[in-house]
Amino acid sequence: MSRGDLGIVEKGKNDLQTEADRSAQKCIIVSLSQQYPNLTIIGEEGNSNSEVPSDWVVTDCDQGVLAMQCPEEYVNVGLKDITVWVDPLDGTSEYAQGLLDHVTVLVGLAIKGKAVGGVIHQPYYNWLTDADKLGRTIWGLKGLGVGGFTPRAPPEGQLIITTTRSHSSPLVQEALDALKPDTVLRVGGAGHKVLLLLEGKAHAYVFASKGCKKWDTCAPEAVLAASGGKLTDIHGNLYTYEETVAHPNNQGVLATAAGIDHTSIINKIPQRIREALA
Ligand SMILES: Nc1ncnc2c1ncn2[C@@H]1O[C@H](COP(=O)(O)O)[C@@H](O)[C@H]1OP(=O)(O)O
Numbered sequence: 498m499s500r501g502d503l504g505i506v507e508k509g510k511n512d513l514q515t516e517a518d519r520s521a522q523k524c525i526i527v528s529l530s531q532q533y534p535n536l537t538i539i540g541e542e543g544n545s546n547s548e549v550p551s552d553w554v555v556t557d558c559d560q561g562v563l564a565m566q567c568p569e570e571y572v573n574v575g576l577k578d579i580t581v582w583v584d585p586l587d588g589t590s591e592y593a594q595g596l597l598d599h600v601t602v603l604v605g606l607a608i609k610g611k612a613v614g615g616v617i618h619q620p621y622y623n624w625l626t627d628a629d630k631l632g633r634t635i636w637g638l639k640g641l642g643v644g645g646f647t648p649r650a651p652p653e654g655q656l657i658i659t660t661t662r663s664h665s666s667p668l669v670q671e672a673l674d675a676l677k678p679d680t681v682l683r684v685g686g687a688g689h690k691v692l693l694l695l696e697g698k699a700h701a702y703v704f705a706s707k708g709c710k711k712w713d714t715c716a717p718e719a720v721l722a723a724s725g726g727k728l729t730d731i732h733g734n735l736y737t738y739e740e741t742v743a744h745p746n747n748q749g750v751l752a753t754a755a756g757i758d759h760t761s762i763i764n765k766i767p768q769r770i771r772e773a774l775a
């Protein structure tokens with residue numbers, strides 16, 4: 498970004514990759530693989546086993562998190578049960594347009610195919626308002642809770658929905674119309690939208706479209722679940738995250754904040770949309 502050249506590569510229609518996506522992925526994958534050899538890690542930007550500068554490699558752990566009691570159900574988990582899903586830069590389209598606070602870095606942890614843990618790092622949080630306090634890191638583990646931030650409930654008596662700003666379609670709009678929201682917040686990134694749910698700025702995240710992939714939803718799903726919320730496909734089914742699963746989330750995304758009735762929102766999705774995303 499500061500070099501003035503993002504190194505953009507077009508991977509497909511409305512699907513960019515920048516040098517930041519490539520570099521962040523190398524940093525995360527090399528760091529995790531050095532600390533945990535043989536860990537299965539799947540990153541959005543393909544294989545990244547290349548050399549990286551030594552000061553990119555993270556060799557320490559968060560002592561505050563390590564000091565916590567590991568929930569009983571994870572004590573005996575083996576390395577082969579774990580799949581880590583890395584989205585090194587979520588919200589690339591917005592990043593390329595300079596909407597930097599839409600960007601997050603997502604690391605999701607699945608055990609036997611279930612999304613149970615995740616980190617959502619927002620590197621440019623506060624960039625326009627308080628540059629001295631730039632960035633924040635939110636993590637969650639089902640059974641333990643959310644750290645780095647205190648979730649807040651969305652306002653009662655209204656429905657605020659967050660959705661895509663750069664990947665809309667007539668079907669996406671039709672789903673929103675059916676839900677009759679008071680307000681629609683169109684922002685970039687799956688991580689950013691789930692942060693809006695955690696912050697109490699939106700009640701639901703609705704994306705009745707293909708396009709998101711497993712690395713977009715694994716960490717957000719786990720952090721949201723750790724806070725009491727829920728992320729599923731448009732039919733209300735959980736995605737699974739085992740190593741062999743297909744990457745695309747072809748049945749869309751529907752997520753709700755803690756305390757919001759997920760099923761009642763699912764039930765308002767018109768049949769026509771369900772069939773289109775069957
Ligand atoms: N059609 C698509 N092609 C590629 N990526 C998509 C598409 N739709 C959604 N995504 C990914 O899901 C994220 C959330 O979607 P949206 O911002 O449209 O709500 C996007 O930032 C992008 O992740 P990424 O930026 O990591 O490539």
Ligand SMILES: [Mg+2]
Nearest residue numbers: 512513541589
């Ligand atoms: Mg991408």
Ligand SMILES: [Mg+2]
Nearest residue numbers: 584587588713
């Ligand atoms: Mg993404």
Ligand SMILES: [Mg+2]
Nearest residue numbers: 541584586587
């Ligand atoms: Mg990405």
